[in-house]
Amino acid sequence: MWASEKPSEFDNADSVLLISCWHELFDGYTPDSFQPRLHNVASLVEELVQIAQWWQREPKASVNVKPLKAELAASIKSERDILLRIPTYHSRCLALLEAKSPAAIIAGGRIIIGQRKSYWRAFRRIALEAIANLQSNKKQDAVTSMRRLATFAFQHGKEDDDVWEPFSKDPTKSPIELFREMSCLANGLAKDFQCTLTVLGDKRIMNSTVRAMGHQVLSPRALSDEYASSIDGTNEKPTHVCVEVKAASIRAAVAKARDELELAIGFASLYRNPAELRLHTTAHVVADGYKRTFLQSEQAFRRLHPRARAKSDIKEAIKMTAGKVDHRILAAVRQLALASASTDNRTRFINLWSSLETLAGAHEGENAMERVRELVVPLVISRHVHRTTRYMTILTQRFGEHIGSHDYGSGFRPSKSGRLRLDDMLVTLSSKCKDPKIEELLQFADHPLLRYRLFDVWKLFHDPKYLRERLMQSRERLGWQLARIYRARNLLVHEGREVSHIVPLLDNLQNYLSMLVQRLIHETKRKSHD
Structure with a gap:
C-alpha cells in the first residue's frame, strides 16, 4: 500500500486515496479480489463475437457461448450506471444476449464494437463525477471507477511499468488532475519501441536470418551496460538483435519482438538443423527516452x-x-x-x-x-x-x-x-x-x-x-x-x-x-x- 513519506500529505486524503488505490491495482502481490477485472461489457462483446466466429468454423465451439452470455449479462447488470448513459448501446447489448445463431451474434456484436468510444466516454463522465464528489464521502463510487479504469489498462496489456512507474504520485495535485493523468497512462495508443534481444546458438546462421527479416544485428559495444551485464556468463556466441515494433505497452512490445525472432529461429532450425537456438530471457526496451532491462520470465500481475x-x-x-x-x-x-x-x-x-x-x-x-x-x-x-x-x-x-x-x-x-x-x-x-x-x-x-x-x-x-x-x-x-x-x-x-x-x-x-x-x-x- 502506497504511503507518502510526508505524513502531512495525508491531509489531502482524497488524492492519497486515488494514488494508493492506483498502486494497489497494479501491485504484483495484491490478491486477485482487489485486482482489476479482466473484462468489462465492451470487451465481453468483442470476446463473444470471436467465439461466434469460432462457432462458425467449428460447431462444437457453441458450448462456449452460454457461459460467456451469462458473464456478459452479469457485467451489464453491474455496469448499469454506465449503460444508462448510452441507451442505444445498452439496448443492443441486451439484444445480443438473445441472439441464437453465430451470424446474429457477429452482426449485432460488430455494431456494438463500433460504438466502443461512446462506452468509454460514458465511463469517463461517471468517473469524473464520482471523483469530484469524493469530499461528500462517496468513496465507493470513486474506488469502483478506479478499478474500471484499471480494467481498460489491463486490456491494453499495461502493468506497473506502464501506469505506475511514470505516474507522478503527487498528493498535492487535485483528484481530478490525478485521474486525468491516470487516464492518459491507461489508454491503448500504440507507440514505437526498440527491443534488443539476444539469440543464443549458431551466430553465423542467425546473423543472416534476422537480417533477411529486416532486423538490425548489434555489436556487443552497442549494448547498454545494464543489459550487457544481464546476459554475461553465456558460453555461446550470442547474436544481439534490435527489433522495432509498435505496441501499447512494454510487455506487448517485448512479446511482439520475441514472436519475430522465434519465427526466425524456427526457419533456421527447419532448414539448417543447427545446434540448439534459443532466446535469452531478458530484453532491453527503449521508448520515448524510457529505458529498461525487462525479464521475460517475470510474472506480470500476480506474483x-x-x-x-x-x-x-x-x-x-x-x-x-x-x-x-x-x-x-x-x-x-x-x-x-x-x-x-x-x-x-x-x-x-x-x-x-x-x-x-x-x-x-x-x-x-x-x-x-x-x-x-x-x-x-x-x-x-x-x-x-x-x-x-x-x-x-x-x-x-x-x-x-x-x-x-x-x-x-x-x-x-x-x-x-x-x-x-x-x-x-x-x-x-x-x-x-x-x-x-x-x-x-x-x-x-x-x-x-x-x-x-x-x-x-x-x-x-x-x-x-x-x-x-x-x-x-x-x-x-x-x-x-x-x-x-x-x-x-x-x-x-x-x-x-x-x-x-x-x-x-x-x-x-x-x-x-x-x-x-x-x-x-x-x-x-x-x-x-x-
Missing part, C-alpha cells in the same frame, strides 16, 4: 510470495513422497516444474493446464473442464475469507511500521515483535456494529485507503447473508474465468492462436494450481499422521 516456512515445508513434502502418495500429485508437481523452467508463456500455459487436468482426473464430470471446475472452485472459494483477512493484516501491520505505532486497538493481543495475529484480525473484522474492536482499529488506520478497505471488509464479514452472496458471486466469476482459461488453451493447442490476454490468464492459472497442489500435499501429510 506468489514464498511460504514463511518454505524450508521445512519442502523437507516435509519430500518426506511425504516415501509413503503412499497419489501418483497424480507427483505428476502435477513435475509438470509444474516444467512450466516454471520455461520462459515462454504458451509452453507454461499448456503445462500448467495439463497439471490441473492431471489432478482433476479422479473427479466426476462429463469433460475435462467440468472436472477441473469441480476440483478448483470449492478450494479457491473456501480460502476467500482467509486470503482477505491475511491481506488486511499485512496492510495494517505495514502501516503501523510506517507510522511507528502498534496501537491497533483492544481487539489485538500485545506482541513484542508488533506482529498481528490473523485470528485477532478476523474476530475484529467480524465484530458487531459499534464494537470497540472495530472502532479502535478504524481510528488507528489513519490512511484513506486502509480505512476504506478495513471498513469495507468489516461490512462484508459481520453480515453472514451479505458474505454468502458475495461468495456465490465469486464462485460464479471463478467458473467463468476457468472456462476462459480452457478456451485459451484449446485455441492455442487446436488452432495455434494465442489470446491477447494470455498473461493475466497465466497468472490466474499458476495461482490456482499452486494453491491446489499445496492444499493436496497438506492434506496428504495430515492423513499420514492420523
Whole structure:
C-alpha cells in the first residue's frame, strides 16, 4: 500500500486515496479480489463475437457461448450506471444476449464494437463525477471507477511499468488532475519501441536470418551496460538483435519482438538443423527516452510470495513422497516444474493446464473442464475469507511500521515483535456494529485507503447473508474465468492462436494450481499422521 513519506500529505486524503488505490491495482502481490477485472461489457462483446466466429468454423465451439452470455449479462447488470448513459448501446447489448445463431451474434456484436468510444466516454463522465464528489464521502463510487479504469489498462496489456512507474504520485495535485493523468497512462495508443534481444546458438546462421527479416544485428559495444551485464556468463556466441515494433505497452512490445525472432529461429532450425537456438530471457526496451532491462520470465500481475516456512515445508513434502502418495500429485508437481523452467508463456500455459487436468482426473464430470471446475472452485472459494483477512493484516501491520505505532486497538493481543495475529484480525473484522474492536482499529488506520478497505471488509464479514452472496458471486466469476482459461488453451493447442490476454490468464492459472497442489500435499501429510 502506497504511503507518502510526508505524513502531512495525508491531509489531502482524497488524492492519497486515488494514488494508493492506483498502486494497489497494479501491485504484483495484491490478491486477485482487489485486482482489476479482466473484462468489462465492451470487451465481453468483442470476446463473444470471436467465439461466434469460432462457432462458425467449428460447431462444437457453441458450448462456449452460454457461459460467456451469462458473464456478459452479469457485467451489464453491474455496469448499469454506465449503460444508462448510452441507451442505444445498452439496448443492443441486451439484444445480443438473445441472439441464437453465430451470424446474429457477429452482426449485432460488430455494431456494438463500433460504438466502443461512446462506452468509454460514458465511463469517463461517471468517473469524473464520482471523483469530484469524493469530499461528500462517496468513496465507493470513486474506488469502483478506479478499478474500471484499471480494467481498460489491463486490456491494453499495461502493468506497473506502464501506469505506475511514470505516474507522478503527487498528493498535492487535485483528484481530478490525478485521474486525468491516470487516464492518459491507461489508454491503448500504440507507440514505437526498440527491443534488443539476444539469440543464443549458431551466430553465423542467425546473423543472416534476422537480417533477411529486416532486423538490425548489434555489436556487443552497442549494448547498454545494464543489459550487457544481464546476459554475461553465456558460453555461446550470442547474436544481439534490435527489433522495432509498435505496441501499447512494454510487455506487448517485448512479446511482439520475441514472436519475430522465434519465427526466425524456427526457419533456421527447419532448414539448417543447427545446434540448439534459443532466446535469452531478458530484453532491453527503449521508448520515448524510457529505458529498461525487462525479464521475460517475470510474472506480470500476480506474483506468489514464498511460504514463511518454505524450508521445512519442502523437507516435509519430500518426506511425504516415501509413503503412499497419489501418483497424480507427483505428476502435477513435475509438470509444474516444467512450466516454471520455461520462459515462454504458451509452453507454461499448456503445462500448467495439463497439471490441473492431471489432478482433476479422479473427479466426476462429463469433460475435462467440468472436472477441473469441480476440483478448483470449492478450494479457491473456501480460502476467500482467509486470503482477505491475511491481506488486511499485512496492510495494517505495514502501516503501523510506517507510522511507528502498534496501537491497533483492544481487539489485538500485545506482541513484542508488533506482529498481528490473523485470528485477532478476523474476530475484529467480524465484530458487531459499534464494537470497540472495530472502532479502535478504524481510528488507528489513519490512511484513506486502509480505512476504506478495513471498513469495507468489516461490512462484508459481520453480515453472514451479505458474505454468502458475495461468495456465490465469486464462485460464479471463478467458473467463468476457468472456462476462459480452457478456451485459451484449446485455441492455442487446436488452432495455434494465442489470446491477447494470455498473461493475466497465466497468472490466474499458476495461482490456482499452486494453491491446489499445496492444499493436496497438506492434506496428504495430515492423513499420514492420523
